[in-house]
Amino acid sequence: MGMESNFQMKVETGDAGYVLEDVPHLTDYIPDLTTYPNPLRFNPAYSVVKQYFVHVNDTVPQKVVVHKNGPRGIHFRRAGPRQKVYFNSDEVHACIVTCGGLCPGINTVIRELVCSLYHMYGVNKVLGIDGGYRGFYSKNTIPLTPKVVNDIHKRGGTILGTSRGGHDTSKIVDCIQDRGINQVYIIGGDGTQKGAAVIYEEVRRRGLKVAVVGIPKTIDNDIPVIDRSFGFDTAVEEAQRAINAAHVEAESAENGVGVVKLMGRYCGFIAMYATLANRDVDCCLIPESPFYLEGNGGLLEFIEKRLKESGHMVIVIAEGAGQELLSESLQATNEQDASGNKQLQDVGLWISQRIRDHFARQCKMSITLKYIDPTYMIRAIPSNASDNVYCTLLAQSAVHGAMAGYTGYTSGLVNGRQTYIPFNRIIERQNKVVITDRMWARLLSSTNQPSFLDSKDLIEFKKAEETPTQQLDGESCKEDKPGN
Numbered sequence: 346m347g348m349e350s351n352f353q354m355k356v357e358t359g360d361a362g363y364v365l366e367d368v369p370h371l372t373d374y375i376p377d378l379t380t381y382p383n384p385l386r387f388n389p390a391y392s393v394v395k396q397y398f399v400h401v402n403d404t405v406p407q408k409v410v411v412h413k414n415g416p417r418g419i420h421f422r423r424a425g426p427r428q429k430v431y432f433n434s435d436e437v438h439a440c441i442v443t444c445g446g447l448c449p450g451i452n453t454v455i456r457e458l459v460c461s462l463y464h465m466y467g468v469n470k471v472l473g474i475d476g477g478y479r480g481f482y483s484k485n486t487i488p489l490t491p492k493v494v495n496d497i498h499k500r501g502g503t504i505l506g507t508s509r510g511g512h513d514t515s516k517i518v519d520c521i522q523d524r525g526i527n528q529v530y531i532i533g534g535d536g537t538q539k540g541a542a543v544i545y546e547e548v549r550r551r552g553l554k555v556a557v558v559g560i561p562k563t564i565d566n567d568i569p570v571i572d573r574s575f576g577f578d579t580a581v582e583e584a585q586r587a588i589n590a591a592h593v594e595a596e597s598a599e600n601g602v603g604v605v606k607l608m609g610r611y612c613g614f615i616a617m618y619a620t621l622a623n624r625d626v627d628c629c630l631i632p633e634s635p636f637y638l639e640g641n642g643g644l645l646e647f648i649e650k651r652l653k654e655s656g657h658m659v660i661v662i663a664e665g666a667g668q669e670l671l672s673e674s675l676q677a678t679n680e681q682d683a684s685g686n687k688q689l690q691d692v693g694l695w696i697s698q699r700i701r702d703h704f705a706r707q708c709k710m711s712i713t714l715k716y717i718d719p720t721y722m723i724r725a726i727p728s729n730a731s732d733n734v735y736c737t738l739l740a741q742s743a744v745h746g747a748m749a750g751y752t753g754y755t756s757g758l759v760n761g762r763q764t765y766i767p768f769n770r771i772i773e774r775q776n777k778v779v780i781t782d783r784m785w786a787r788l789l790s791s792t793n794q795p796s797f798l799d800s801k802d803l804i805e806f807k808k809a810e811e812t813p814t815q816q817l818d819g820e821s822c823k824e825d826k827p828g829n
């Protein structure tokens with residue numbers, strides 16, 4: 346096996362095109378660290394479990410659809426408890442921070458991190474950082490025990506508070522160093538994981554024995570590589586209530602139109618899955634799929650047609666859809682939030698007004714339009730049962746990895762298996778709906794809406810989408826060239 350390594354990335358190659366994109370280990374820069382037997386060996390719940398410890402060579406493939414002579418491809422290190430750990434239980438001083446927007450399940454992750462540290466590894470020093478990254482250097486810490494976190498999974502939001510902006514790497518690492526923190530658990534989206542990557546680099550530059558671990562949080566599902574993000578399932582489920590309400594309103598009026606806006610700043614996963622789940626949606630609009638309003642094949646023509654056919658219709662629109670149309674017709678603003686994310690104008694309000702104006706101009710057909718914006722109501726609820734299980738596994742995997750001395754990784758689900766993914770794989774791009782993949786085709790055939798693209802556009806899209814995006818069902822429909 347060949348090995349090539351740089352500051353962030355450790356790549357190992359093997360037979361038949363096997364590639365391991367490995368994560369850093371504390372021993373990469375602090376040699377001769379003492380190891381201890383994993384305390385789980387003496388834990389009655391786990392000691393009876395056959396093969397409880399993960400084999401040192403276990404890895405998980407990123408691609409499960411393969412061809413006979415194709416390469417085995419990229420793999421990630423399998424998460425889970427190891428025989429040896431690199432921290433004595435008494436020595437561990439962990440902290441947890443939550444950053445970025447809310448998402449169902451954050452409190453469950455916090456709870457399970459605390460409980461895994463206490464109950465599995467006998468750790469009894471866990472601190473919460475108050476209010477996101479800036480809390481490291483500007484606020485008091487919050488002591489966390491299993492008692493404190495006992496029923497927080499039943500609440501939405503984050504008991505630690507969150508914020509955007511305020512990432513000052515050296516002040517954060519100074520705080521970690523001054524407080525003697527040696528395991529840092531960072532829960533947040535793409536921006537947060539970028540922040541975690543630079544904290545890891547600074548920790549390593551200072552030669553500190555500190556494990557820096559990311560836990561991916563994003564209601565939008567915009568983090569690449571992982572199967573899906575926690576809270577996504579809950580968001581899709583909760584979105585049904587808004588879509589159902591829009592459908593009831595639309596169905597009960599003559600030429601009723603229901604418009605529902607869902608979250609998704611740069612990607613339309615919530616809108617796509619909520620639409621596929623619902624079946625009453627006539628048109629789903631997402632940022633990845635451009636559309637136009639006027640003329641032949643445009644949205645307004647489609648609405649007229651659908652109203653004539655069924656007398657009512659429901660439109661689901663992701664908040665980031667049609668932004669180029671908005672900036673053409675409204676005064677473009679360049680406002681950003683404290684993290685540098687573009688502040689979007691309300692596409693739901695805008696499109697509702699455009700539809701109303703169109704039908705007001707056309708005396709032939711009068712419509713009744715109701716606009717529903719459930720976005721923050723969806724984001725603020727506690728996670729559902731399936732997300733709670735997912736959050737638990739993510740948190741436990743994160744703790745096993747840090748105890749085993751791994752660092753500079755995000756804990757994530759790949760093809761149904763918990764893995765450790767190097768930060769740079771997570772932060773290099775955003776996850777997007779691939780509109781030339783089969784999932785979007787399924788949506789188009791379910792709603793029977795126009796694609797708003799001609800075949801020339803589709804060829805351009807195919808060319809642009811060279812890197813296939815992981816699909817939520819683990820399926821990427823991008824054709825692999827034989828022998829590739």
Ligand SMILES: Nc1ncnc2c1ncn2[C@@H]1O[C@H](COP(=O)(O)OP(=O)(O)OP(=O)(O)O)[C@@H](O)[C@H]1O
Nearest residue numbers: 445446509510512533534535536537539540563684
């Ligand atoms: N490139 C970066 N380097 C360092 N820190 C960053 C970077 N990008 C963002 N951050 C920090 O990460 C935190 C969260 O970022 P952001 O507000 O973009 O949310 P996020 O983690 O992407 O979550 P979401 O988009 O799901 O709400 C902020 O405190 C921000 O300062």
Ligand SMILES: O=P(O)(O)OC[C@H]1O[C@](O)(CO)[C@@H](O)[C@@H]1O
Nearest residue numbers: 445446447564565608609610682
């Ligand atoms: O109002 P806030 O907190 O900035 O969050 C809004 C953004 O956060 C997200 O939910 C991502 O966390 C986006 O979908 C949305 O645009």
Ligand SMILES: [Mg+2]
Nearest residue numbers: 445534535536
């Ligand atoms: Mg983000």
